[in-house]
Amino acid sequence: MSIFSLSEEDSASLKNFRDYVDEVIFPCSNEWEENESIPDDILNDFADRGFMGAFIPKAWGGMGMNNLRFGLFCAELARGSVSLLSILTVHNMTSQAILRWGTEEQKKRWLPRLSKGVIRAAFALTEPEIGSDASNITTRAVPQGGTYILNGAKKWISFSTKADLILVIAQYPEKGPAAFLVERQAPGLSITPMKGLLGFRAAEVGEVTFNDCKVGTDSLLANPGGGFTYVASHALDHGRYCVGWGGTGVIRGCVEACTEYTRTRHQFGRALRSHQLIQAMVADMATDLEAATSLAMRAADSRETMEPESIMLSSISKYFTSKAALRAATDAVQIHGGNGCGPDYPVQRYYRDAKVCEIIEGSSQMQQLMISREVFTGALVRRQRRRQRDVR
Numbered sequence: 001m002s003i004f005s006l007s008e009e010d011s012a013s014l015k016n017f018r019d020y021v022d023e024v025i026f027p028c029s030n031e032w033e034e035n036e037s038i039p040d041d042i043l044n045d046f047a048d049r050g051f052m053g054a055f056i057p058k059a060w061g062g063m064g065m066n067n068l069r070f071g072l073f074c075a076e077l078a079r080g081s082v083s084l085l086s087i088l089t090v091h092n093m094t095s096q097a098i099l100r101w102g103t104e105e106q107k108k109r110w111l112p113r114l115s116k117g118v119i120r121a122a123f124a125l126t127e128p129e130i131g132s133d134a135s136n137i138t139t140r141a142v143p144q145g146g147t148y149i150l151n152g153a154k155k156w157i158s159f160s161t162k163a164d165l166i167l168v169i170a171q172y173p174e175k176g177p178a179a180f181l182v183e184r185q186a187p188g189l190s191i192t193p194m195k196g197l198l199g200f201r202a203a204e205v206g207e208v209t210f211n212d213c214k215v216g217t218d219s220l221l222a223n224p225g226g227g228f229t230y231v232a233s234h235a236l237d238h239g240r241y242c243v244g245w246g247g248t249g250v251i252r253g254c255v256e257a258c259t260e261y262t263r264t265r266h267q268f269g270r271a272l273r274s275h276q277l278i279q280a281m282v283a284d285m286a287t288d289l290e291a292a293t294s295l296a297m298r299a300a301d302s303r304e305t306m307e308p309e310s311i312m313l314s315s316i317s318k319y320f321t322s323k324a325a326l327r328a329a330t331d332a333v334q335i336h337g338g339n340g341c342g343p344d345y346p347v348q349r350y351y352r353d354a355k356v357c358e359i360i361e362g363s364s365q366m367q368q369l370m371i372s373r374e375v376f377t378g379a380l381v382r383r384q385r386r387r388q389r390d391v392r
């Protein structure tokens with residue numbers, strides 16, 4: 001039996017989820033992108049089914065999925081709506097950070113409600129002037145009489161327009177980045193929706209401004225100084241894992257759309273699929289799908305067994321898969337011709353969302369820097385040798 005096998009129960013629940021995506025998510029997804037928002041009744045239904053807590057342990061009220069099952073779940077969701085996956089991703093980035101770095105009080109206060117989606121969470125690191133160079137953010141948090149006062153601005157924050165809780169990374173005097181759990185009603189906090197985006201149009205992206213925003217001392221997550229190295233890095237690792245799997249869902253969506261379209265569309269008296277240049281594009285898509293899935297599964301396995309290289313493997317998976325998803329979506333639009341540019345097919349949405357996947361959770365260039373560092377320190381070669389030894 002493959003080490004990647006799911007239990008019968010997990011397979012059945014994944015099949016149910018696939019049906020749910022086919023019936024509820026996929027048919028409405030283009031419309032949500034057009035309206036630049038996902039209706040509340042859909043988000044509430046998604047939460048009521050327990051999906052917002054899919055990866056939160058059962059002990060805290062979540063579904064307690066393991067890494068593989070959660071990855072496959074993300075892939076199915078992305079096929080239906082990458083925007084909804086990105087909402088789930090940031091909600092979980094904050095939840096995972098609390099799970100890993102929160103005090104018992106913080107866990108008790110937030111996790112049960114995050115699991116049920118009763119409260120919604122966002123993750124705010126990027127600023128108008130600082131993105132890739134994230135440890136040098138300029139938002140400041142100053143301790144003052146039993147509170148912290150935050151000043152600054154965050155940009156491109158997914159789900160912020162509907163979030164009740166935002167994990168904010170801000171500089172702490174003399175100690176460096178710190179992480180704060182900021183509630184929506186905190187005085188001095190304002191959120192402005194961002195419209196007209198290329199992709200992730202329904203991901204409720206916004207700008208978050210802190211103007212003498214006052215939060216209690218119980219909002220500090222982990223020690224000041226560890227806000228980037230520990231809290232944000234942990235959250236971003238989770239984010240990259242989700243994007244890696246999400247990309248496999250996008251590629252599969254492209255394969256499925258092209259399978260159907262090339263069967264029914266005829267040119268030069270024959271179905272499109274009988275033209276060899278079309279077959280070549282479909283073959284490339286299928287090859288990318290297999291490669292991307294293998295990388296995502298390897299990342300899942302390494303996370304499950306807590307291998308030290310799991311962070312690197314999620315980074316490689318995210319890097320490869322977001323590029324592969326864009327390749328697949330580009331060809332899928334090409335195969336659909338003019339129809340590929342219109343609102344009646346999913347491929348234009350995949351194309352726009354795949355491009356964004358190359359930028360979020362650390363751009364492709366940031367992943368390349370991280371991966372090449374592993375090569376130059378010799379870690380990659382050592383890992384490959386160890387694997388060859390294990391296989392023998």
Ligand SMILES: Cc1cc2nc3c(=O)[nH]c(=O)nc-3n(C[C@H](O)[C@H](O)[C@H](O)COP(=O)(O)OP(=O)(O)OC[C@H]3O[C@@H](n4cnc5c(N)ncnc54)[C@H](O)[C@@H]3O)c2cc1C
Binds near residue numbers: 156159
């Ligand atoms: C739809 C969407 C949703 C997002 N959601 C969130 C969110 O929820 N929370 C959040 O905190 N952020 C979010 N982001 C922000 C995202 O993480 C950043 O856009 C990303 O990290 C890149 O930062 P930047 O846009 O400032 O680009 P920059 O850092 O300015 O980089 C611009 C370009 O230069 C390249 N570059 C930068 N430095 C180097 C270097 N040293 N070597 C080579 N190339 C380099 C980059 O790869 C990029 O191509 C979101 C962005 C988008 C578009």
